[in-house]
Amino acid sequence: MTEKLFYRDAYQTEFTTKLVKADQDEGGRPYVVLEETAFYPTGGGQPHDTGSLNNVRVIDVEEVDGEVRHYVTLPIEEASTVNGVVDWSRRFDHMQQHTGQHILSAILQDEFDLATLSFHLGKDTVSIDLDGESLSEETLHKVEQRVNEVIGENRSIETKWMTVDEANHYPLRKSLSVDEAVRLVIIPDIDYNGCGGTHPRSTGEVQMMKLLGWTRQKRNVRLEFVCGNRVLEQLEKKHSVLTGIKTLMKRPEEELEQEVSSLLKESKAKDKQLAERTAQLLEFEARDLAAAPQENGKVSIVQQFFENRTIKTLQDLGKKIVEQAPNGIVILVSEQKDQLQFVLAQGSDVSGNMKEAAQHVMPLIEAKGGGKPGFVQGGGTKALAAEEFADRLKKAALETMK
Structure with a gap:
């Protein structure tokens, strides 16, 4: 089996190893299997890494039947050694979002009695589904404030391999789904969770979290958020939109909501008059x-x-x-x-x-x-x-x- 270097060091982005197998899947996509890899395969709600192998782009990584397949844009010729480079910006983004989710889910469950049912790390935003029917603005404000407090405390994050019996001595957030060795992610006094994802060394590296809002999903609640650099990206997008509106309306920022509300009322009145x-x-x-x-x-x-x-x-x-x-x-x-x-x-x-x-x-x-x-x-x-x-x-x- 391929040795997973990202478990040893989530910050390692370059490595040299041996080529074990070069093949293609049923759809004709070329892939390679390596003796060891720093590329994280899709799993546990976290997307795969991207990067290159011998300067050939890696566009997908999956674990299939026990082997880690690196899907590449071009077949890699037989070689005694392969040089791999992981896209650090994508890796670190996923580390920030995934760790932010750990903290958020822990705060929601311990302090607001809302259990996380599922987790999805998307390209632009992240979401979790909660076992609840609604979220008030007051709750959202308190949750966001508490999560950012934990991030700002710069608590250490540990990862340990242990047996299930050993793991059960910790205050686990949910029951373990494996019988063999388990990898525990520990944020002391906050979260103890079996997880195979990549995480930074401390909560401070998550930088910050912003809750974006929630929607009903059948009988549950889907809460959307962003962490770290994605907060700045979201702020830039919203600032650009707000600046455009200010240019059109020629109003101070604090008056825009009232101005838009007035315009909508006028528009509805005109639409009604036109329909009549x-x-x-x-x-x-x-x-x-x-x-x-x-x-x-x-x-x-x-x-x-x-x-x-x-x-x-x-x-x-x-x-x-x-x-x-x-x-x-x-x-x-x-x-x-x-x-x-x-x-x-x-x-x-x-x-x-x-x-x-x-x-x-x-x-x-x-x-x-x-x-x-x-x-x-x-x-x-x-x-x-x-x-x-x-x-x-x-x-x-x-x-x-x-």
């Missing part, structure tokens, strides 16, 4: 169309073509027309850039079946749609001209009345 005016216009349009229908025996037919009308507008207009023309059939077709959209409806005094009629005609334009016997809508390609498609709908609708 649009509804009025549709009412007038429906009245005009219903007043001048094409007669077809005892049934009046309202047939109209449009350009770039949305299906929602066609639906609203169709409903208003049939209200004013209970003995009518309404055929509305809108021509878009590369498709046709339509509404086919009948008034309350008409005995046809518009859904059945539409199903006969829709295949002509590869249309999809649906509705009820009295009101159908849909859309498809421009395989037919709008006028011809409308005539086909009208013919099919009248057939259902015979």
Whole structure:
């Protein structure tokens, strides 16, 4: 088995070793197995390291059937020795985030009775799922303050290999899932946890933590956060956005929240007013169309073509027309850039079946749609001209009345 150098020293980023195996997986990805490695494979919620082997990029590291596979961008030629270099910035970032999670989970469980169910270290943020239903702003503030106190105390972090019996003499946060030797990560008086991840020598190297917020995940809570250099990255992003808003609004920073709130209220009021005016216009349009229908025996037919009308507008207009023309059939077709959209409806005094009629005609334009016997809508390609498609709908609708 490959000797895992990162367990001996998480700060080691360069090493020279022997090539044990060069192969490719079932998907054709080339990989190598080494006699020893400083590359951490994905596991325990922590992502893999990246770097290079003999100047060939390592893009993934996995432990498969007991062997540590280093997936590379190009096959590595047979060589007696291999020189490896781990990307330190990625490694140290993962060390900061993972250790921050240990401290956070310990504080949440010991001081707020919230157990951690799972942990995910993402590219930009980190999250843990908690056995709880909600988190108050007061709780978040206290938790963040307490975690940063522990970080600032610069407590030592130890890692020890021991038997399960020996580990059980410590106040473990959760039961061990292994029977053989276990690696215990110890932050004295804070956390005692079986863990295979990489960690710094002291909590001070985590630098700081910022809680970003929480969301409901089924019956649990997902809490998102960042540590160390990621806090500065998040601050830079938010500062950039805030600076942009200040430039647009010409307001002091402390007044921006109130200004945005006022603008949103104004926007909602205008949207409501616009919707009311649009509804009025549709009412007038429906009245005009219903007043001048094409007669077809005892049934009046309202047939109209449009350009770039949305299906929602066609639906609203169709409903208003049939209200004013209970003995009518309404055929509305809108021509878009590369498709046709339509509404086919009948008034309350008409005995046809518009859904059945539409199903006969829709295949002509590869249309999809649906509705009820009295009101159908849909859309498809421009395989037919709008006028011809409308005539086909009208013919099919009248057939259902015979």
